[in-house]
Amino acid sequence: MAIEITFELxxxxxxxxxxxGFIxxxxxxxGLITIPALMWAGLPPTAALATNKLQASGGSFSATLYFVRKGLVDLRQMYLSIVCAFLGAAAGAVCVQQVDTEVLKLVLPFLTLTIGLYFLVSKRISAHDKRQLISPTLFAFTAALGVxxxxxxxxxxxxxxxxxxxxTLSGFGLAKATAHAKLLNFSTNIASLLFFAIGGKVFWMLGAMMLVGQxxxxxxxxxxxxxxxxxxIRPLVVIVSMLMSIKLLSEQYGLLVF
Structure with a gap:
């Protein structure tokens, strides 16, 4: 399938x-912004997901690099989590081509709503680190792998x-948690991109242009x-989570269109 890349597009x-990229x-x-935009441009759903991973990899890498330079992330302490996140994403990218994702589509709006409410009311959300509940190794094999x-x-x-x-699990302050989240998100983006690329699903020219913007x-x-x-961070996470929930619910049940 060919897409005509006009100046307007x-x-x-x-x-x-x-x-x-900013959000x-x-x-x-x-991704809830870029994937619909790619589909609007004419890409089929799988190609939109694949191409989104290319441009998202650029955004997550640049954000991670900035956080590392500013000292919010110590890469030496994150190697195991990076590997587990990569392997988890690789397994997910393989499985998604074999099974139906409808159950996740039903559950996801309520998960994102829960995240928004947690960030709104939880006393554990602060600028400072709190007590760590699990070890970095256990975090790697549970949260990093699962997400x-x-x-x-x-x-x-x-x-x-x-x-x-x-x-919640590592007790990180919000800025530190956001920085580390972006690091693992970069790892998962690369893993997913690799398997989508092997399947020939990526629109490289379009993704590369968006990568610069990201x-x-x-x-x-x-x-x-x-x-x-x-x-x-906190109010933006709450707002984005709520909007994500509304958008996903609208797509699932036809309540709204935006």
């Missing part, structure tokens, strides 16, 4: 990628799920995370 998708770096959920599988299998809201896991937006978002911290 390029401009719209580039702007969408910038906005999605994804701070709160996650950027990684989800990202390869389905995807929307992965950054929010990882941030929630780091806050890098710009994600870098701006990462800077906001570092400079503003939880006072900026």
């Amino acid at each position: 390029f401009s719209i998708l580039f702007a969408v990628a910038v906005i999605a 994804d770096a701070v709160a996650g959920g950027g 990684g599988f989800y990202d390869g299998f389905f995807g929307p809201g992965t950054g929010s799920f990882y941030a929630l896991a780091f806050v 890098v710009i937006g994600a870098t701006l978002g990462a800077k906001m995370v570092v400079s503003q911290g939880s006072k900026f």
Whole structure:
């Protein structure tokens, strides 16, 4: 299938990628903006998912690089989680081609709503680290692996799920949790992209153009995370989670269209 890339289409998708990259770096959920945009451009659903992984990889890499440079992420402590996230996403990308995702479509809106409510009311959400509930090794083989599988299998809201896991299980402050979530999200994006590429599902030219926009937006978002911290992240996570829930419910039940 060929897509005619006009200047108008390029401009719209580039702007969408910038906005999605910014939101994804701070709160996650950027895929719920870019995937519909890619489908609007004429890509079939599987190709839209695959191409989204290409441009999302650029955004998650640039945000992660910024966080590492600012000292929010220590890569030496995250190797096992990175590997587990990668393997989980690879397994999910393989499984999604074999099974029906309808159950996840039914459950996901309520999961994202729960995340939004948790970030709204939980006393564990703060700028400072709290007591760690599980070891980094156990985190790697549970949260990193499990959410990684989800990202390869389905995807929307992965950054929010990882941030929630780091806050609740590792006791991270919100900015630190967001930074580490983006690191693991980069690992899962690369794994998913690899398997989609093997299947020939990626539209490389379109994805590469959007990747540039993602890098710009994600870098701006990462800077906001570092400079503003939880006072900026927390309300945006709540808003994005609520909007994600509404959008997913509207798609599932035909309640709204936006």
